[in-house]
Amino acid sequence: MESILQCRGLTKKYGNLVALHDVSLDLPSGQIIGLLGPNGSGKTTLIKLITSLLTQNEGTISIDGFEPGAYSKKLISYLPERTYLSDWMRVSDVIAYFEDFYDDFREDRAYDMLNRLQIDSSARLRTLSKGTKEKVQLILVMSRQARFYILDEPIGGVDPAARDYIMNTILTNYDPGATILISTHLISDIESILDYVIFLQYGQITLAAGADDIRMKHGKSIDTLFREVFRC
């Protein structure tokens, strides 16, 4: 199967702390992939390396056959775990901003999602709650027709009712040929949509396999397996 991402021997250290150690990985195209692990396991570090926000100490990354750069940034639609939008902007300003920068951004899709979530597009971001800001960011990210979506904790900061909407938004707005990498530790909320699963622990990959294969091999759900593997 064609892979959208290849990592070889990735190592990232913060001073003496090893956040990722010798990670090698191939992500298959056109699948929804869960990057699962407890807090501090290296999920966000791995994602930041893929999106070029961090530089690895060792190893290589290849996205669709290319080194990270302007081309890979065109392919990737990235949702970070924090708010990266300027507070003074209006929602409509941010949509115009994305429209300017991304050829694959679909404004109609963004406004449609805003309407369904009853978010006022003329509101300034500073007037929105943290959860609503996260929804706006998710709308921006999912309004692109990207080949590779990377969502870092997309449901971490929202209430359970909104989680269903967010998962539905992700599922109904991505192109079938695209790959989605979702990082989370809330497994039960996303298990049903995952095609492929990666377990990350202490900066190393402990498991990488198809979701159905894991269920069949272990005879239990991924959520149950996660709780067993990462029990404190």
Place this chain on the structure above:
Amino acid sequence: MIAVSRLLLPLHAALIAFTVIGHFIIAAGRNSYELSSQFGHMGGIPLVIYCLFMFFTVCATFIYMLVYFYKSMYGDEGYLTFTLPADTWQILLSKALTALLWEVVDIIVSGFCIMGLFFTNEMWVSFGEFFSKIGYYFYQAFGVRLNGIPIVLAIAVFLLSLLQSILVFYLCFTIGQISNNHRVAAAVGVFFGISVILQIVTTFSIMPFFYGINYSKTYDTMMKFLTYSCITEACVCTGCWFLSLYLMKHKLNLQ
């Protein structure tokens, strides 16, 4: 650009407004003994406040440009900036040009405000004469005839020195962000280090221009000095530019 302008435009508009008000108050004082004596009793306090405001505007413009750079590159907004489908040099260029443009606007506005505050119709005539004879006065003072080349060089030195101060700070922030802790403090430390090195190098390198200066060749000396300043500032700018780019590409450490 919009993000910066939303603060700096009102700030400079306020400076212009204060200048216009101040101009009319001073003009009224000139025409009225009563008003003039009242302002005299105030001990020039409004003028001091005006000067402080102008100083604040100049400082705020420069500091805000640096804060804006840090926030948009190495703060949370950096998560968007560095994932936009643009090359790193395009991002750096857009920040540097925005800062340079605002610095130039700031200096021009401040200069016109100082002149505008005390300007009278009589001075307008005098200024006209002054500007028409500026070449003559310059020749009288320095023995140098002003023509196109020194003026162009002087403008280039001015713009390059502004750009240099901006790019040195950008480089300091870029080096500071590599650190895992105390990133701003690291940037300040790097700034002091670079400033000291630049000062030492500049001081020693310009000495030959003023040692045993021959006043009969002032023009040549000035041209050499301006050319040398242009080259050294361009070199510092180029060094800061490429080092910042290299670090952004190979040592980015957004936390």
